[in-house]
Structure formats: C-alpha cells, structure tokens
Amino acid sequence: MLQDKNEYKTPISKLGEFKLIEHLTQNFKIKHSESIYSIGDDSAVIKSSKNTVISTDTLTEAIHFDLAYFPLKHLGYKAVVVGLSDIIAMNAVPKQIMISIAVSNRFPVEALEDIYSGIHVACEKYNVDLIGGDTTASKLGLVITVTSIGEVDEKEIVYRKGANPTDLLVTTGDLGGAFMGLKVLQRENVTFQSNPNFQPDLSGYEYIVQKQLKPELRVDIQKIFSELEVKPTAMIDISDGLSSELLHLSKQSNVGFNLYEEKLPIDNQTITVADEFNLNPSTAVLNGGEDYELLFTLPMSDYEKIRNHLDFTVIGHATENSGANYLVARGSSQLIPITAQGWTNEKNESDNLEN
Amino acid sequence: MLQDKNEYKTPISKLGEFKLIEHLTQNFKIKHSESIYSIGDDSAVIKSSKNTVISTDTLTEAIHFDLAYFPLKHLGYKAVVVGLSDIIAMNAVPKQIMISIAVSNRFPVEALEDIYSGIHVACEKYNVDLIGGDTTASKLGLVITVTSIGEVDEKEIVYRKGANPTDLLVTTGDLGGAFMGLKVLQRENVTFQSNPNFQPDLSGYEYIVQKQLKPELRVDIQKIFSELEVKPTAMIDISDGLSSELLHLSKQSNVGFNLYEEKLPIDNQTITVADEFNLNPSTAVLNGGEDYELLFTLPMSDYEKIRNHLDFTVIGHATENSGANYLVARGSSQLIPITAQGWTNEKNESDNLEN
Numbered sequence: 082m083l084q085d086k087n088e089y090k091t092p093i094s095k096l097g098e099f100k101l102i103e104h105l106t107q108n109f110k111i112k113h114s115e116s117i118y119s120i121g122d123d124s125a126v127i128k129s130s131k132n133t134v135i136s137t138d139t140l141t142e143a144i145h146f147d148l149a150y151f152p153l154k155h156l157g158y159k160a161v162v163v164g165l166s167d168i169i170a171m172n173a174v175p176k177q178i179m180i181s182i183a184v185s186n187r188f189p190v191e192a193l194e195d196i197y198s199g200i201h202v203a204c205e206k207y208n209v210d211l212i213g214g215d216t217t218a219s220k221l222g223l224v225i226t227v228t229s230i231g232e233v234d235e236k237e238i239v240y241r242k243g244a245n246p247t248d249l250l251v252t253t254g255d256l257g258g259a260f261m262g263l264k265v266l267q268r269e270n271v272t273f274q275s276n277p278n279f280q281p282d283l284s285g286y287e288y289i290v291q292k293q294l295k296p297e298l299r300v301d302i303q304k305i306f307s308e309l310e311v312k313p314t315a316m317i318d319i320s321d322g323l324s325s326e327l328l329h330l331s332k333q334s335n336v337g338f339n340l341y342e343e344k345l346p347i348d349n350q351t352i353t354v355a356d357e358f359n360l361n362p363s364t365a366v367l368n369g370g371e372d373y374e375l376l377f378t379l380p381m382s383d384y385e386k387i388r389n390h391l392d393f394t395v396i397g398h399a400t401e402n403s404g405a406n407y408l409v410a411r412g413s414s415q416l417i418p419i420t421a422q423g424w425t426n427e428k429n430e431s432d433n434l435e436n
Numbered sequence: 437m438l439q440d441k442n443e444y445k446t447p448i449s450k451l452g453e454f455k456l457i458e459h460l461t462q463n464f465k466i467k468h469s470e471s472i473y474s475i476g477d478d479s480a481v482i483k484s485s486k487n488t489v490i491s492t493d494t495l496t497e498a499i500h501f502d503l504a505y506f507p508l509k510h511l512g513y514k515a516v517v518v519g520l521s522d523i524i525a526m527n528a529v530p531k532q533i534m535i536s537i538a539v540s541n542r543f544p545v546e547a548l549e550d551i552y553s554g555i556h557v558a559c560e561k562y563n564v565d566l567i568g569g570d571t572t573a574s575k576l577g578l579v580i581t582v583t584s585i586g587e588v589d590e591k592e593i594v595y596r597k598g599a600n601p602t603d604l605l606v607t608t609g610d611l612g613g614a615f616m617g618l619k620v621l622q623r624e625n626v627t628f629q630s631n632p633n634f635q636p637d638l639s640g641y642e643y644i645v646q647k648q649l650k651p652e653l654r655v656d657i658q659k660i661f662s663e664l665e666v667k668p669t670a671m672i673d674i675s676d677g678l679s680s681e682l683l684h685l686s687k688q689s690n691v692g693f694n695l696y697e698e699k700l701p702i703d704n705q706t707i708t709v710a711d712e713f714n715l716n717p718s719t720a721v722l723n724g725g726e727d728y729e730l731l732f733t734l735p736m737s738d739y740e741k742i743r744n745h746l747d748f749t750v751i752g753h754a755t756e757n758s759g760a761n762y763l764v765a766r767g768s769s770q771l772i773p774i775t776a777q778g779w780t781n782e783k784n785e786s787d788n789l790e791n
Contacts, residue, residue: 121688122526122595122597123526127487127489127490128488132482132483133488135481136479137536137570139537139572141573141574142576143576144538144572144575167479168479173479183499183579213491217495217496220499221574221579224496226494228583229479238473242477318478
C-alpha cells in the first residue's frame with residue numbers, strides 16, 4: 082500500500098546466501114573497540130571490561146507487522162529499536178546487534194536492501210555495531226530475530242525486581258500512540274484492499290503513525306537519570322502495553338501497584354483517534370503496546386528531583402500488597418484490578434475498562 | 437510419522453506467553469558463575485574475563501526441518517548443537533544460549549514441552565546455561581533462532597582467515613552421513629504420506645539417521661588439540677557441506693586448496709545408502725551439509741603429531757593459488773574446480789561429480 086514494488090526484481094538466488102550477506106552489510110562500519118570481530122566468521126567476538134547484557138526479540142510477519150502497510154525500511158529500523166530497548170531497560174549502553182532474517186523467495190534482493198537500509202540508519206543513529214547474523218530461506222514469510230548486546234557496570238544494572246513498597250511508579254513520554262497508529266494503518270489498509278484506487282490519507286495522524294512505524298529508542302534516559310541524580314529501583318520497557326509491564330514489575334519485585342488513570346500521559350492525537358475508534362484511550366495505553374517508553378520505580382524521596390521533568394510522569398505508586406494491582410479510575414476512585422494481557426490471542430479491548 | 441500426536445492438546449492460549457515461558461524453562465538450572473542473570477528480565481546479564489564469542493542461527497520449518505519426520509525433542513536438541521557448533525569453531529568454550537521460538541497456534545503446549553525437553557538434554561550434556569529467549573506467535577509455522585555465547589582467551593581464538601599456503605587441510609569424524617540420513621527420512625515419509633498404514637523401517641540406517649536427527653557437538657576438540665599440542669591456523673564448522681566451508685577458508689585466508697577425493701572420510705553406511713540413491717558419496721560430503729564436524733588447517737610440520745589420531749583425517753592442503761580450489765578426483769588425478777553451493781535453492785547434486 083505504501084510502497085512501490087515495481088522496482089523490486091532481483092531474485093535472491095541470483096546472489097546466493099553468502100554474497101547476499103556481503104552485499105547487504107557492505108556499508109556497515111564498526112564503531113566500537115569492544116567489537117573485536119564482526120561479520121564473516123562462525124561467530125562474532127566482543128570484549129568488555131563491564132558486564133554484558135544480551136537480549137533477543139523475534140518479529141514475525143502477520144503477527145508483529147503486516148507488509149501491506151509497513152514499509153520495509155521502517156521495519157528494519159523498528160527491529161533495531163525493539164531489540165535495543167531491552168538493553169536500555171537494564172540501564173545499559175547498547176553496543177552491538179546481530180540480525181537473523183528468514184525470508185521466502187518471494188522477497189527480491191531489493192526488499193532485503195530496504196530492510197538493511199533501515200537497520201543501517203538505526204545503527205548509525207544509536208551508535209551500535211552490526212556484528213553478525215544469519216540470512217536463511219523460509220517457506221513461510223518473513224521472520225526477523227534481533228540479538229541485542231550492551232554493557233553496564235554491575236552496580237548500575239537496573240532489574241525488574243528492585244521496586245520497594247511506597248516507591249513511585251514513573252513512565253517516560255506518552256503512551257498509547259503506537260497502538261492507535263496501528264489502528265489507523267489497519268483501517269486504511271482495509272479500505273485500500275477493497276478499492277486499490279483508494280489513496281490512503283494519513284494527515285492528522287502523523288504523530289501516532291510515526292509512533293507505530295518509526296518508534297524512537299530512549300537512549301537519552303541514562304543522561305537524564307544522571308543529571309537528576311536518581312537511579313531507578315526497577316525498570317522495564319513498555320513493549321506489550323502498560324498493564325503487562327506493570328504486572329512484571331509487581332511479580333518480580335513482590336509488591337503491588339496503584340495506577341491512576343487520570344495521570345496517564347496520553348497525547349491529544351491519541352485521544353482524538355481513540356474517540357474516532359470508539360475506544361477508551363486508557364485501554365490503548367494499558368493493553369496496546371509498542372510504545373517503547375520506559376516504566377520505572379523511584380524512592381518517594383526522589384519526587385522533588387523529578388516532578389518538574391517534562392518527559393517523566395508519576396502515574397502511581399507501589400504498595401505492600403504483593404500481586405495486588407489496581408487502576409484507580411478517573412473521577413470515581415473506583416479500584417479496577419489490572420489483569421494480564423500479553424500474548425493470549427484473546428485480546429478483548431474492553432475487558433477491564435468501559436468507554 | 438515418527439510421533440504420536442494424540443496426547444497433544446493444551447492450547448498455548450490457555451497459559452499465555454509469560455506463564456508459558458516460565459513453564460517451559462522451570463527445569464533449567466544455571467551452572468556457570470559467568471551467567472549473572474538469566475530468564476525473567478528485559479535482558480540476560482553475563483560477565484567474562486575473557487573474550488565473548490556470539491553467534492545466531494535460525495532454523496525454519498520446511499527449510500531446515502520437516503516436522504513430518506523430525507521429532508520435536510530431537511529438533512530442540514539439534515538447535516542447540518547447530519548453535520554451539522559456531523562457538524566450537526572459534527576454538528571457544530560454549531557457556532550460554534538463548535532460544536527464540538515463533539510458533540503458530542496449531543502447536544499445543546505439549547509440542548513446546550518436547551522442544552524444550554530436547555534443549556534441556558543438550559544444555560545438560562554440553563554444560564551450557566539457557567539464559568533467555570523469546571516465545572512469540574507466528575501465523576507461518578515454526579521458526580527457532582538460537583543465540584550462542586562462549587568465551588575464549590584472545591590468543592586462543594581461531595578464525596577462518598589464518599590458513600597459510602602449504603598448510604594441511606584436516607577434518608574431524610566422517611562426512612556425508614547427515615545428508616544421506618535426510619534422504620532416507622524423506623523417502624520413508626513420501627511412502628508414509630501415500631499410505632498411512634506404512635510402517636517406516638529404519639533398520640540398517642541407524643547411524644546416518646542419528647547423524648541427521650541427533651548430531652553431536654565436537655566439544656572434545658579443544659582437549660584433543662591440547663593433548664596433541666597443535667593449534668589450527670584456521671577453522672570452520674561443516675554445516676553447509678564441505679565445498680562451501682572450504683571456499684570460506686579459501687576466501688578469508690587468501691589461499692587455494694587441493695582436496696583429495698580418495699581421502700574423504702565416509703562411513704560405510706553412508707556409502708551403501710548413497711549407492712541405493714544412485715548418488716556419488718563424495719557428492720553427499722561436498723554438497724550435503726549438517727555434519728557439524730570441524731574443518732581446519734594446520735602447519736605441515738604438525739603432520740606427525742596428528743597422523744595417527746583416529747578422529748582426524750588429512751584431506752588436502754592449502755596452496756598459494758588464492759581462490760583456486762580443486763577436487764583431485766579418485767584414481768584419475770583429474771582436477772575438478774570446487775564451486776559454491778550454500779543457499780541458492782538450485783542445488784544440483786551432480787553438478788561437479790558424476791556417479
């Protein structure tokens with residue numbers, strides 16, 4: 082829908098696997114001395130005097146992205162962001178990534194070039210080295226697995242498990258936008274599928290569509306923590322929706338949380354579009370996902386240090402009631418239990434909240 | 437064909453993603469002090485005083501395995517071997533793995549239990565820690581990505597690039613068996629598909645079927661090198677077939693190779709079955725793949741040290757003719773150029789050799 086595929090024509094078989102990898106990665110330069118050996122051997126070699134943090138994420142076609150409206154270059158960029166966000170969430174500095182792509186023969190070389198071009202932009206922007214990967218055939222569509230690597234001093238690591246009762250619950254940025262952006266893209270695509278002459282009009286939706294197609298990594302967070310002289314007691318990135326992430330912190334820190342609906346930071350465009358879809362914006366925040374903001378806890382004594390920071394919002398606090406997590410509803414002070422969403426394939430967007 | 441699926445019935449959605457991961461990984465224990473934090477946070481944390489080697493491999497259904505004849509437990513086991521083989525090929529010691537699985541809803545929980553049970557057996561056998569991973573939905577079958585991690589002193593690393601002209605070319609074990617095992621399994625499966633009452637009979641094929649379904653990792657190699665007091669100048673694992681691996685060594689070391697057909701170590705069962713399939717056994721060795729043996733080079737002066745080792749076979753030597761790689765045909769001394777195979781989807785098994 083959003084890309085012209087007419088120029089896509091070189092079959093992968095023309096290059097073969099090994100020349101293909103060489104071709105796709107030729108513009109990537111190594112930036113870090115910790116990356117001792119990158120692409121071209123059985124393994125990459127790295128060396129760090131600090132602790133190494135490692136994470137993997139798999140993105141599969143038709144689940145995590147739909148190529149009908151997700152441009153391949155954006156997909157490459159987003160794969161890097163999704164991967165590195167797990168490194169940031171440990172309070173570590175991203176250094177390297179490895180990309181494994183399984184791809185069917187229906188993808189020509191030019192499609193892979195687009196994906197790698199997005200990967201390249203993200204690697205440059207976030208100062209990470211592409212040190213390896215794997216490109217294999219698939220009879221079943223496109224699957225991208227990102228292995229993300231970073232480093233951090235042991236004493237600086239922030240786990241999910243360190244939140245204390247009475248800690249403040251804080252989020253960066255605004256939430257729910259990526260989910261509403263997805264809804265808009267899906268709607269335009271449905272219209273396009275039934276009428277190929279239809280020209281999708283995304284004006285008025287730019288912010289949320291950008292949040293979905295080109296999320297940004299919170300690489301700025303460590304500098305902000307340092308400037309404010311705070312260190313989170315627990316932290317997680319918001320990839321699956323706020324409910325799910327909050328439950329992770331709750332479980333692993335052995336605390337409960339009260340979350341205040343009226344405090345949720347939601348952009349005006351997200352609210353307007355949620356209304357268009359007859360959806361409660363809070364539902365987009367709680368169950369939507371893909372915001373790639375950070376959710377963290379701080380001692381209550383840090384409140385004065387962070388209260389005026391424009392990018393931080395205190396949205397609740399921890400309690401001693403381990404495992405008891407509630408949304409305090411706007412206006413009514415009603416306590417609504419927060420339940421798991423995540424990957425159940427049974428998402429019901431009005432399970433917990435009524436519009 | 438080889439497994440009873442009647443007892444497979446619990447839908448993944450019953451557990452949900454997070455409980456599923458907990459359930460599947462509950463029996464895995466951490467064995468290494470270098471594995472500081474494993475499953476359950478945004479990233480795993482490791483710490484090594486040596487260099488860290490990292491590799492990823494993706495196995496996709498219908499390309500790397502066919503579930504009609506590949507038991508899931510074996511698949512889990514093999515995924516670990518495939519991954520760790522890249523660590524061994526750097527002369528490093530495997531320490532950790534991460535497993536990402538994308539799986540469609542047609543797979544019940546019990547199927548994933550089988551895969552993880554195979555992963556568990558391999559982790560225990562090869563003394564590695566499962567430190568993380570990702571389990572995601574797929575609309576497109578089963579895809580497994582293994583991220584393998586090991587450590588090695590910088591001076592002990594063996595790259596592909598260090599071979600010198602006149603070096604000996606050596607392989608471990610015997611070759612071509614995994615490929616012929618695959619051929620047998622595929623043949624039995626075709627018969628089974630056309631007659632579901634057919635009982636596959638694998639007697640007489642045990643060795644090669646085992647090579648395909650349950651390859652073993654050459655974790656013994658470092659001890660052998662140490663005992664023989666040798667260190668390879670270059671090394672690679674044989675995953676894609678001997679031709680392809682030899683061409684990698686040739687390219688990256690800037691040498692050529694002469695490979696002697698009559699020296700190729702081939703098991704009798706492999707030869708017999710190749711004959712059954714009207715195939716030259718050397719073709720199975722050169723183009724087959726999945727042997728997971730090691731191909732390495734040694735200075736000619738090491739010949740006396742290794743010549744009597746039962747598991748090593750000198751199969752050729754490097755030359756100064758960079759990029760010129762030949763098979764010296766059995767009996768005739770005819771030089772046949774060795775060309776790339778790998779992933780071209782255009783494999784022609786009699787391209788280079790006639791039966």
